[in-house]
Amino acid sequence: MCMPLPGAVQPVKMESYANGAKFDCLLFDMDDTLYPLILGINLACRNNIQDYMLNKLQIEESLVPKMCLDLYKEYGTTMAGLKLMGYEFDYDEFHASVHGKLPYEKLKPDPVLRNLLLSMPQRKIIFTNSDEAHAATVLEKMGLEGCFEGIICFETLNPKNPGDTDASSGKRVLCKPSLESMEAVVEIAKLDPKKTVFFDDSPRNIASGKAAGFHTVIVGSSALVPGADVALESIHNIREALPELWEAGGDHVEAAVDIRSAAVAETTVLA
Numbered sequence: 001m002c003m004p005l006p007g008a009v010q011p012v013k014m015e016s017y018a019n020g021a022k023f024d025c026l027l028f029d030m031d032d033t034l035y036p037l038i039l040g041i042n043l044a045c046r047n048n049i050q051d052y053m054l055n056k057l058q059i060e061e062s063l064v065p066k067m068c069l070d071l072y073k074e075y076g077t078t079m080a081g082l083k084l085m086g087y088e089f090d091y092d093e094f095h096a097s098v099h100g101k102l103p104y105e106k107l108k109p110d111p112v113l114r115n116l117l118l119s120m121p122q123r124k125i126i127f128t129n130s131d132e133a134h135a136a137t138v139l140e141k142m143g144l145e146g147c148f149e150g151i152i153c154f155e156t157l158n159p160k161n162p163g164d165t166d167a168s169s170g171k172r173v174l175c176k177p178s179l180e181s182m183e184a185v186v187e188i189a190k191l192d193p194k195k196t197v198f199f200d201d202s203p204r205n206i207a208s209g210k211a212a213g214f215h216t217v218i219v220g221s222s223a224l225v226p227g228a229d230v231a232l233e234s235i236h237n238i239r240e241a242l243p244e245l246w247e248a249g250g251d252h253v254e255a256a257v258d259i260r261s262a263a264v265a266e267t268t269v270l271a
């Protein structure tokens with residue numbers, strides 16, 4: 001369910017601007033999109049997943065690296081593939097084990113990105129395959145709390161029902177890049193795909209986002225990939241590559257920024 005903006009502040013001027021604008025929502029992947037791949041968070045995460053496969057799931061060591069990669073490619077996340085293969089483990093334990101030891105100290109506050117985000121009048125939502133705790137930590141380390149209306153994460157797309165044991169095997173995980181995950185986000189956040197810009201560093205997520213009808217931006221690449229409308233070497237280049245996100249706003253944009261800055265609060269997890 002889509003939660004209201006913290007403080008429930010929806011300035012009238014912003015509404016009227018957004019209604020007539022080409023785009024009214026910006027949907028951001030988080031890892032390796034809001035910060036660069038080169039920081040090594042992704043690599044550390046993969047190593048932690050492989051440790052989990054080896055030590056917790058007792059998978060033969062020589063098989064682990066290829067299996068980790070193959071499942072990631074086939075099912076969107078290695079975890080999703082492990083579940084479908086029948087491995088029994090608890091989602092929360094998996095996430096705690098994989099994200100608990102990440103080198104978060106490499107993530108630094110990014111005031112440039114924060115100012116860019118706050119200066120854009122559109123709705124801004126995070127769409128990540130990661131869990132809520134990791135998303136909250138990353139946004140806090142980067143100083144981006146309050147920049148987003150909400151976070152759509154693992155728990156949003158895979159809610160626990162009463163009596164559910166997610167240790168059950170053979171369970172299907174809803175995650176990017178499946179088209180169903182894109183459609184779920186459209187429904188949860190009440191998006192108009194044609195008026196939504198989707199930012200992601202993964203070519204397959206971009207292809208899927210395009211299939212869902214989004215305007216798409218591949219981040220971390222200077223070259224377009226299939227399904228991408230725009231390529232951004234860094235998220236910091238967003239203003240140069242997509243000036244239309246600021247255009248036509250005029251006073252409306254300024255007014256919206258003032259109000260939203262005042263309303264900065266904890267980002268709400270959409271669940």
Ligand SMILES: [Mg+2]
Nearest residue numbers: 029031032201
């Ligand atoms: Mg990513």
